[in-house]
Structures are given as structure tokens and as C-alpha cells.
Amino acid sequence: MTLSKLALVSLCALAAALPSCSKKSAEPPRGAAVVLALDWVPEPEFGGFYAARELGAFGRQGLDVEIRGGGAGAPVVQLVAAGQVQFGIAGADEVITARARGADVVPIYATFQTSPQGIMAHAARGYKTLGEVLKSGTLAIEPGVAYSAFLKKKYGGFGATLVPYDGGVARFMTDPALAQQCFVTAEPLAAKKKGGDPQVFLVADEGYNPYAAVVIVKKSTLTDHPDWVKGFVTAAREGWTSYLATPAPTNAVMQKLNPSMDAETFASAAAAEKVLTESADTTAHGLGAMTRARWETLGNQLADLSLVLKAPPVDDYFVALP
């Protein structure tokens, strides 16, 4: 924090001292050093953020963004709330849960308007609805995720045996009776690639649709660094617009960081993201748009599921995009 402030101060001093030289300087000005913590490894679901970095969109907004990959259970919300990183990626339901537990984080940009979260089963089982999938066999799902509680309530419990999701598709490939959680942009593509027959049911279609890949900041950042927030959103929008149109250059960069995913999967995942990132709201207000009504609905759903005691007041955390 002090380091970034120092960087800002010295940058201002430099700009003031050398007003005439600054234009000639070949070095682009270094912005405020901030970190964006991801909740998963570099994958197409973060494509727009990597694109924003590669295109220099963050730099043009005075931000020097370091993107830090995570893994299963990466404590992104906690890191942001504790001020150890400035920006983080989390699901909308995690944001509300975190607020209910006293972590003062707020959302500023909602990447996915339709949650990519789904359940994938083997097509050979011939299911028509998600309800049928949940009735029998094995279901691999992360313990404690909100949509699991939602599905359990909606269908009056699970007939399937629940086991923890392990982050891959190996078990899916060997067990014909196994269904598992997935991001529609990730696991089904990997399974198909390996010769599997995944059939995906979106949780959003079941009536539970939290924003996904939501950018969060500590609430105090809104007042302490409004320029960061505004700049980040502008750059993210630019990055995502570019990424959805031409994902290939950014995919090449991400693939170096995550060689376990091949180029073809990167490309098909990126193509699948377009419909998920766009909505009536984004048409009206630009990519990443959020509405008060959707946050309110989600808060009430989580309270209904007893995952939070009561929905946190929306106006405490909802800010209209700049």
C-alpha cells in the first residue's frame, strides 16, 4: 500500500518536474502498482483482464496491474478484505456471503451476466432435466457452494451420492454414473477433447443466476482511490470487448501460463463466453454492468437457503458502474 502510494507520489513529482520532457520519453509512465487476484488458474474466463493488460488498457488508466493466478479455494475475498491485494475475482454469492461474515468487499464489474456454472452428466444417461441427474449416481461438487444448497432445496434433496469436486475431469471420464460441477466454458470442453460425452445443465436455467467472475475491491477503495475503480472498469471493458472479438493473441499469452489447457480448448472456451457476458443490461450500460435488482434477488435467495442469516442491505455494497 505504502509502496504504491510512494510510486504515485514519485510519479506525480516526476510529471511536475519534467512537464516538457514527458512527451518525448519513450518509457510509458508506470501506473499505480495493483494486484488482481484470480480465483482460478489463467483460463478464458479471465481472458478480458489479460487482454486489458496486454493491450495496455490498464496502463492507459494509470494502473500497473499484476494478475495473480489462484487455484481451488484461493482465498481471494479474504485477501481483498484484508487489503493484501487491491482487486479480486469472486462469484456474486461469495461477495454476499463474505459481507454477511463481516468482510467489507464490494463488486465493481460483473463479467458473466449468465453464470457459467453448470452440472455436466454423461449424455449416454439420456437425461432431460437436471432434476433427473441429481436423483441417482454420484455427483462431484465442491462442499459448501451456494448453488448446491439451492439445488438441494429445489429438488428436495439429492438422490445422488455427493463427493467433493477435484478440479478435473478424470473421474468423469472413468465413471459413467458420475455427474460433476463445471464451468460451461471449461470442463465440458476438456471432457469432449478426451472423447467424453458431456451434457451440460446450466444452474442459471434453474432459477439461480449469480453474476460470475465479479471484480471486487475493499469498500474503502471506492473512496480512497475512485480513479483506480473507474480506470479498472474502463480498462476491463476495453479488454473484454477486444477479447470477445479476437481472443487468439490473449489466449496465446494465457496458454503459456497454463499449458495444461490446449490452444483449441482455449479458442472454443472463448467463443462460448460471448453469450454469457452479454445481457440487456450490458447493451444498455456496457460490459460488466450490474443491477440493484439482481443483487437484491441473490441476497434474498441466499437468506432463503439459510446460507446467510439475512440478506445484507444492497445499498451498503451496490454501486452503479461509473
Add this chain to the structure above:
Amino acid sequence: MRGFRTLAPPLVALALILATWEVLARALQIPAFLLPPPSAVARATLAELGDLALAASVTGRAALYGFLMSACVGTLVAIAMSSSRILERAFYPYTVFLQTVPIVAIAPLLVLWFGAGLRSVMVSSFIVSVFPVITNALSGIRSVEPALRDLFRLYGASRLSTLTKLELPAALPAIVTGLRVAAGLSVIGAIVGEFVAGFSESGAGLGIVILSSYRQMRTDLLFSAVLFAALLGLVLFGAVNLAGHLLLSRWHPSARNP
């Protein structure tokens, strides 16, 4: 009076630690999702006592089975190795491999091999806890006094009676030491196994409670689950100690009260 003298120091230490923790957590206003004060952990424990006890029984069963497997297999392997230098040289290095196996990395494979549930969790517990049993039992058997061995040989004792009448009794203190280490490790192994291989709806163990409360940012409940895991370890450790005491107290100085 003696009971009081044994129990008082650890209890006073516990009270001091808890009091310091509570005061610091409040004074520094540490958010409860980062580090809950003991009072919050106590509240969560009481509120979820039934579920925690159930989870502990699931994990405890897997840990106990894993531990018993370690005790049997570990001792048998040690006996086999002690009977031949060649066997020992051939296989001992691979038992060290067991100790260094990153269980988190192979736990997903256990599920593929054994299916989800008790069997995988038990095997995970076994893998983590077997090495100290082997190495301690082996060193115990190896440390039998040569003079006693000579005596047995002189009287023409069979291999079996040398084993049961000399080597195993002499190695017992070392075996008990190995089992003590294995007791705690078997609980750790079971919990890590559950992270990947446990059932998470009906019959959820402590590992699942830990994952789920982490996901929900219920750090207080997470600490409760950790507390129960520690208690499980203590119970197993206590049982080993008791068994060791009963077996050794009549003749071995390590188990005699001063």
C-alpha cells in the same frame, strides 16, 4: 494430589493461551473471518455439536481403520525386513517413499482406484501413518542385544520363538513409539483423504466440514472442526499410550512411573 499436579499445568497453559487470544482478537479488532476469538469458536461448536460429533465419528472410523492397518502392515513389514538384510536393503528405500508421498497429489487417484468413501479415506490414512510404524518397529527389532540373540541361538530356538519370545517383546517400546506418531498422522491422513474422497452429503466427515465452512467463510466452524480433529488424534494417542502402558508397565522402564 498427583492427578492435580499432572493436570494443572496444561490446563493453566490452555486458559492463558485462550485468554490472550480472546483479548488480542478483540483489542486488535481482527475480523472473525480471518481469526475468530475462542468465544466465537465455542459458540459455533455448541450450535453445530450434533453435526460435528457425527462428522468426527465418520472421520474417526476411517482414521481408526487406517491406523489399525498401519499397525498390522507396518509391524509385519518390519518383521519381514528384519529377517533378511537383502529384503531390508531392497525395500526399505521404498518405505521412505511412503513417508514422502504428497498425499494431496495422489488422493484423487485413490478415488479412481478405490471409489469415493470409507475405503479411499482409510487408505489415505494408512499411507500417511504407516512409515513411522515400520521404521520404529524395524529399529526396535534390530536393537535386540546380541548376547540375548546368541543365547537363543545356543539353545537352538526356532526362528518363530526367537521372534515371539525375544524380538517382538524387546521391540515393543519402539513399536509403541511408532504407533504414537502414527495415531496423530492417521487422523491427518483421513482428513486429507476426505478432502477428495469423502462423501459430502450423508456421512460427511470433518474434512468435508472444513471444506464447506471454508467455502462459506464460517471460520469459527472451521476451527470447531479442527478442534474435533485434534480431539480425535488425542483419543487415538491416548489409546495407544494406555495399551503401551498395560503391555510394558510390568517390565520396561519407559512405562514405569517414577
